[in-house]
Amino acid sequence: MSFQDLNLNTPLRNALEDLNFQNPTPIQKQAFPAIMSGKDVVGIAQTGTGKTFAYLLPLLRMLKYSEQKNPRILIMVPTRELVVQVVEEIEKLTKYINIRVAGIYGGVNINTQHLDVIQGLDVLVATPRRLYDLVLRRAVQLKSIQKFVIDEVDVMLDLGFKFQVNNIIEILPPNRQNIMFSATMTEIVEDMIYVNFKSPEKISVAVSGTPLENIAQQAYRIANFNTKTNLLLHILADKEMYKKILIFIGDKRIADRLYDKLDEKFSEEISLVHTGKSQNHRLKNVSDFDKDITRILIATDVISRGIDLENISHVVNFDTPQYPENYMHRIGRTGRAEKKGTSLLFTTEAEKENLQAIEELMKMEIPKMEIPAEVEISTDLIPEEKPREIEINNPNKTLDEAGPAFHEKKEKNKKVNLGGSYRREIAKKYKKPKTRGDKNANRRSKK
Structure with missing residues (x-):
């Protein structure tokens, strides 16, 4: 099968020809009709097999021209570098299409990104934390999202983005298409799919964890x-x-x-x-x-x-x-x-x-x-x-050892714990028990 056999429009075909891409990979062939059907999709494939194009091609094929400002496709990825790469791939594929795309991530001025996104977008690629910050600022409205892609969700959770991911999912429109691609599948990811996906079609061109033979x-x-x-x-x-x-x-x-x-x-x-x-x-x-x-x-x-x-x-x-x-x-x-x-x-x-x-x-x-x-x-x-030195209960340190800052205390600072002998010492000094607050006891002692 070649890309010509897929239901692609002419602008996408021309862009693929410019990139000298002739034949789709197995994950691209299987994912295209599944995503085009509008179902929720979970794709498992070895890294390096073209998962990014597997979801971009059908999404861009279905995206219609619009002048609305709010984005209709949200792609969430774990790292800044991946945001930049996905945006570059989209720009390559949309060489002959009028599409507005932006990538947002941490480590740069949030005010500049705020100004960029309020100009109007079709596709938004983002890391979870910066996206959540811009949502709280009301710079990004997610009420028009039709397609939601989570790429490498397992590493997002490993990096501690669970809070932001769950909060972003909660504010997305309920009638949306969910798409997830990864090379591995963990239990926590399966739980997320169970809660947020609607009867997803699972595409697996290799068992999770299978290395490439080459x-x-x-x-x-x-x-x-x-x-x-x-x-x-x-x-x-x-x-x-x-x-x-x-x-x-x-x-x-x-x-x-x-x-x-x-x-x-x-x-x-x-x-x-x-x-x-x-x-x-x-x-x-x-x-x-x-x-x-x-x-x-x-x-x-x-x-x-x-x-x-x-x-x-x-x-x-x-x-x-x-x-x-x-x-x-x-x-x-x-x-x-x-x-x-x-x-x-x-x-x-x-x-x-x-x-x-x-x-x-x-x-x-x-x-x-x-x-x-x-x-x-x-x-x-x-x-x-090197082994870490732990001073508390250190078996290698004897009680007789003294550090360089050790010095004997002055005599007046050497306090003695009198303990139970206190009352006896007081009795010797005053010849009577010293009792506070007991008037009867004090009266008896005077007699």
């Missing part, structure tokens, strides 16, 4: 950060094989530390993206990597979902993610559009359970590789790897 996976058992870094330096030196590398790290502090290490040798080839960086910095570094200006990109999971980056030869998991779904999304940045890709996983003994969860989800064991002999095995630990 991605070769390898794992290395490595003890610590410095040994991982040494192996990475050894790997990156081979520029012929490792042409374009995306390195994922869950902790942005470790990401900063790794960047400083690699920057010493690959300063002109490396860039960094995480939530601690400004929005302009993040967008520029992602763009430089996508355009092959840089060869190496270190990133946290902020860009592991849905971001379509061209020709990534290798994905390196510098750590083993706690949630196996995150691993699936990470490795899905390579091997896109049926191209070959490779994933490398660096795992420690402390992450053994995380590795087992990943292999259980994929129903396969990741091949374990030996560390090359020329890679130095380090025993030095970085601060994040």
Whole structure:
């Protein structure tokens, strides 16, 4: 089947021809008639199989020209980078169509976005928190939403957007079409579908958690950060094989530390993206990597979902993610559009359970590789790897130890706990019991 066989109009066909897209992917073929029918749809497909076009093509096909100001299509995504990408995809597909589209996300001036959205929109792409802020400002009216798309809802919930997502869903018109696409399906997502979707048609071109067959996976058992870094330096030196590398790290502090290490040798080839960086910095570094200006990109999971980056030869998991779904999304940045890709996983003994969860989800064991002999095995630990010192009930600290600030108290400040001897001492001094408030007792003592 080609795109010509789908019920597309001429402007959309022309836009696809300009993009040199000839044949739809399986998820695009199956989703098109389901979404066109107006039913609620839930799509499960491996990352890198074209889920964004799977919902954009039918939605844009059904969208009629209108001059009303309130948006009719709402697409909610978890990250700023994904907002920018979806807006770019819409602009490509609507090259020959008069469509008003805007993307809103945090990290930039909300007043500027306020002015943009009140000009009038057909399609709104947004992250949950910034959308909720603009709704509270009454800058965005959602009463005209006809089609509601949730893309990568599982990561929205992981990022703590459950409150905003539920509140946005509550104010949407009840008579709307709900569409959800993801590479993984969790219990909390299934609960959300049960509550908010009306008899959805489920489309699954792969079992949730199934990796793409064109991605070769390898794992290395490595003890610590410095040994991982040494192996990475050894790997990156081979520029012929490792042409374009995306390195994922869950902790942005470790990401900063790794960047400083690699920057010493690959300063002109490396860039960094995480939530601690400004929005302009993040967008520029992602763009430089996508355009092959840089060869190496270190990133946290902020860009592991849905971001379509061209020709990534290798994905390196510098750590083993706690949630196996995150691993699936990470490795899905390579091997896109049926191209070959490779994933490398660096795992420690402390992450053994995380590795087992990943292999259980994929129903396969990741091949374990030996560390090359020329890679130095380090025993030095970085601060994040050292055991935390807990002073309370510390078994390693004896009572006789004194810190550098210890000094003996002056004699007058050494208080003695008299305890139960207080009354006896008073009795010796006054020859009678000292009783407060008992007049009879005091009268008896005078006699």
